[in-house]
Amino acid sequence: DGCLMEGVSQEAIGLAGRQELSKLIVLWDDNNITIDGTVDLADRTDQIQRFKASGWHVQKIDGHDPEAIDTALMAAKKANKPSMIACKTHIALGSSAQDTSKGHGALTDPQLIADTKKVYGWSADEFEIPASIKSAWEDIGQRGATDRQEWEERLSSVSSNKQNEFHRVFAGKIPKKLTSVIRTFKKQMSENPQKVATRKSSEMVLNAINPIMPETVGGSADLSGSNNTRSKDMDVFDTVTRHGRYIHWGVREHGMAAAMNGMALHGGIRPYGGTFMCFTDYARPAMRLAALMKVPTVFVMTHDSIGLGEDGPTHQPVEHLAISRSTPNTHVFRPADTIETAEAWEIALSSNHTPTVLALSRQGLPAVRTIHKSANLSERGAYVLADSEDKRQVILIATGSEVSLALEARTALQAEGIGTRVVSMPCMELFAEQDPSYRKRVLPGGASVRIGIEAGVRQGWDRWLLGERGREAKSDFIGMSGFGASAPANTLFEHFGITTQAIIERVKALL
Missing domain, CATH: 3.40.50.970 (Thiamin diphosphate (ThDP)-binding fold, Pyr/PP domains)
Structure with missing residues (x-):
């Protein structure tokens, strides 16, 4: 009952009905109980009509009747649309907690358990599976053996290329x-x-x-x-x-x-x-x-x-x-x-x-990688995109649309003799997984100014600005500290100070 109150349930119900996903069968445990109490505390939806309205095949049965369940499942399998089986049930059947919210998980009282076992005629000890039940389960488990064998024979009958492709895909391997x-x-x-x-x-x-x-x-x-x-x-x-x-x-x-x-x-x-x-x-x-x-x-x-x-x-x-x-x-x-x-x-x-x-990004971004490299540089999370031509005084770390701004700032700073390295950091998580020696080569210590640039909030950036040999007095972040606004993109970047000029000015202030 509670699951059908979640918004995602309607998303799934509507989509399955539209696509006529006839292999989908949902058994609804209709016990009219949620954790707080009865369902009518919070909901009065007619679930059967709800499913029908979305194009489902719907049945209503006694959820405690095995034969009714079997019959309903057989009918559901024949339907040409997704099927919902409304199974009217009693939560915690046979116990003193029956039809109450306590049936969700409060069945730990020894006397309640003993009384319930008596109602069920259950005499086996805790964690003991009676031989008759175990045997029945084992028989049920064998039902699929023939189907499995026939499927394996069909698979082995196709070409080796098709078999290899099938196994590749299911192993999650990429094609060569x-x-x-x-x-x-x-x-x-x-x-x-x-x-x-x-x-x-x-x-x-x-x-x-x-x-x-x-x-x-x-x-x-x-x-x-x-x-x-x-x-x-x-x-x-x-x-x-x-x-x-x-x-x-x-x-x-x-x-x-x-x-x-x-x-x-x-x-x-x-x-x-x-x-x-x-x-x-x-x-x-x-x-x-x-x-x-x-x-x-x-x-x-x-x-x-x-x-x-x-x-x-x-x-x-x-x-x-x-x-x-x-x-x-x-x-x-x-x-x-x-x-x-x-x-x-x-x-x-x-x-x-x-x-x-x-x-x-929505907006167009200039190419920042104009020299071909066979290696996947992004695989290491961050890398030196452009290094300083003079003694390194500045490290600019940027992602996405701000990488080109960092490169523009570097060009201007280098023209003034301020050695500037630009690090592109497409994936922080992968960079964090690299060995310390690689991270140190990309983000060395020393007296360099270190600035992070991203059109988002600062959270998550301090590891790279203050940690990894960074110094708080020589570090800063250029990005967002609040929500955006409605205007053309260029106007917004100017308004929020995410510009080449802002980077240059901040570098000089920290130097």
């Missing part, structure tokens, strides 16, 4: 071609640098990746044209196109993220889905569970800062990078250009136990 495809793509981009939004960069990468990875399934929460998540080769998944690999999730961020986790847990599928970065607020419970369950779901989050412009502070994420970065076992990438975006995708699709958040 992926590395060479990414390298070729990067070389093309470095030779023909373009100013594009990294959400567009992502689409360009997907157009190269998806044709060689048939296991990818993309989608968007009603923002396909903005998230750029559909590649040219992808057909839409629908009732008459089950082969399609692109899902229109509708405005269902939580449902999308939760379903993608289920797809990743099933195996054989690499799911990714997009929405605006600010709407990670809606997807957050499932994003956290992806990290907790160690599944490699990819969350494509575009419009990653005040750079989205006129939609204003309701849509401008400022704290969301920090929220995702604070989540254990999560890789958050904020690429600076198309090449870093390609490297981020390669890492995300190579992961088997860690979800990825791709924070991508």
Whole structure:
């Protein structure tokens, strides 16, 4: 009862009904009890009509009658739509806590347990499984043996190439071609640098990746044209196109993220889905569970800062990078250009136990990687993008759209004889995993000024500004300290002081 009050339940119910997901059967334990008391304390929804309204096959049975349950399941399997079986039950049946909220977990009183066992006619000791029950379970467990054997015979009958591909996909391994495809793509981009939004960069990468990875399934929460998540080769998944690999999730961020986790847990599928970065607020419970369950779901989050412009502070994420970065076992990438975006995708699709958040810009960003490197530089989380030409006095650390600002500031500072290093840090989590010697090479100690630059809040940055040999008197952060505003992107960056000139002035003040 309580689960059906959660908003995500309606997202799932509506989507399953629309897509006619006939393999889905939901048994509703209709006991009219929640933790606080009876359901009518908080809800009066007619759940049967609710499911019917969303296009489900619905049945109502006695949830304590095994034959009724069996009959209902058989009928559900024959239905050409998702099925809900409303099972009317009594919580804590046979105990003194029956039909009360105590039935949820307060059944620890020895006398209550003894009385309940007496009602059930249960005489076995604690943790003892009677032989007759154990034998029945073992017989049930054998039912699938023949089906399994027949399936293995069918698999062995196909070509070795198809068998190898099947095992590759279910093992979560990337195809051998992926590395060479990414390298070729990067070389093309470095030779023909373009100013594009990294959400567009992502689409360009997907157009190269998806044709060689048939296991990818993309989608968007009603923002396909903005998230750029559909590649040219992808057909839409629908009732008459089950082969399609692109899902229109509708405005269902939580449902999308939760379903993608289920797809990743099933195996054989690499799911990714997009929405605006600010709407990670809606997807957050499932994003956290992806990290907790160690599944490699990819969350494509575009419009990653005040750079989205006129939609204003309701849509401008400022704290969301920090929220995702604070989540254990999560890789958050904020690429600076198309090449870093390609490297981020390669890492995300190579992961088997860690979800990825791709924070991508709405606005066009200039290319910052114009010299081809075969190595995946983003793989180490941060790297020296441009080093000082004179004695190093300044280290500028930036991510995403602010990396180009750091490079512009470096050019101006170098012209004045102020040696400046620019570090691009697309993924803090991966940089933190590097050995101390590498981190020290990228962020050495000494008297250098150290400034972090990102159009988000400071939280999470102090490790790199004050730790890792940094000094508080010589460090600062240029970014956001509050919410954004509604205006063109350039106006907003000027208003909030995230500019090349602001970086230069802050460097000189600290020097």
